[in-house]
Amino acid sequence: MNNDIKEVLYSQEDIKAVAEKLGQEITKDYEGKNPIVICVLKGAILFMADIAREIKTYCELDFMDVSSYGDATESSGEVKIIKDLDTSVKDRHVLIIEDIIDTGRTLERLVDLLEHRNAASVKICTLLDKPERRVKGVSPDYVGFEVPNEFVVGYGLDYMGKYRNLPYVGILKPAVYENND
Ligand SMILES: O=P(O)(O)OC[C@H]1O[C@H](OP(=O)(O)OP(=O)(O)O)[C@H](O)[C@@H]1O
Ligand code: HPA
């Protein structure tokens, strides 16, 4: 599996350090607000587990499964909600945890939905931001790292369901997907 990686961008230690830093900021910003912290499945599971443990104030955790990439490296443009939240967000502060913001389509759809449901506030925390590819005006409130315009995998991010379990973020060798997309 490691042979499919062109370059390691962020190690487990880098990610741990950034989760600690962001967790401190989030703790300060949400003190006394009891936010709902939403993990966007499946990509955000590993980062969610890190961030949740660094939030040192009351919060609730919930999960939503949305998908727009299927098995490709290009967004289909259509964001499907596969599993909705269990909790009502009405009048609640909401913090969305994502693995990556790429075109911004997934988060635009999600933020829209949560605002329509009358959340008190909606903020975004993402491990990775790929601003060069943005087609929607989404801007995250808490960012781990900016990544170049390359297809990255690991630490929750997949290609065709694989590589999510890599303990680091790396650039996938184009040869792996060139004949599939
Ligand atoms: O900004 P965008 O262009 O919308 O891309 C970002 C989204 O795409 C990926 O999810 P995907 O739809 O592949 O589902 P997954 O998390 O289950 O892999 C990723 O985890 C983000 O949720
Ligand atoms: O670079 C990426 N890698 C994996 N999944 C993704 N979803 C959007 N961008 C990416």
Ligand SMILES: [Mg+2]
């Ligand atoms: Mg995702």
